[in-house]
Amino acid sequence: MGTRIHVPFSCECMNGDFLGHTFTYITQTDDTYDKIARVAFANLTNIYWLQRVNKYDPTRIPDFVPINVTVNCSCGDQHVSKDYGLFATYPLRPGQNLSSVAAESGVSPELLQSYNPGSDFGAGYGLVFVPAKGQLLLS
Incomplete structure (x- = not known):
């Protein structure tokens, strides 16, 4: 707890709309979108993104089902610098x-x-x- 870890993941165009990656998470008893975002994914996502990409009502998330967890990412801005990939x-x-x-x-x-x-x-x-x-x- 409280330690930052680095988890590499690919970044791809999502629906022609934004850059991101979708992870699969198996819900636990008493999970909420807020708890999943804050605890399970250490604020890498938020309630808005979880509701946007999942079909479950925020007050009725079933236990032990897979849900999508979308994390935004960036490919940078070559106008700032080409030194970072x-x-x-x-x-x-x-x-x-x-x-x-x-x-x-x-x-x-x-x-x-x-x-x-x-x-x-x-x-x-x-x-x-x-x-x-x-x-x-x-x-």
Whole structure:
């Protein structure tokens, strides 16, 4: 608990609308969309996305059924920089801000802000995208 882990996943165009990845999650007793988003997926998604891609009424989610969990991702913006080929979907934690995310990721605050225009790094929730150098190796 409280440890950040890195889980690589592919990012693809979803319905010609946005970039994301859909995971399958098996619901547990007393799950809500809020609990799934906050606890099971550590704020990588939110209630809006869970309701958008699933058919279950938010007050009547059955136990032990598969649901879709969609996570947004980013391919970056080549107008900002062509030096970055990977982007981490990074859920903000309470107390984090632009400076702390920059220090943790090793990326300058200016570059982070450039890839996340309009993001409120001080809100303590939400997603931002952190650029990384290198390439993803799949085996």
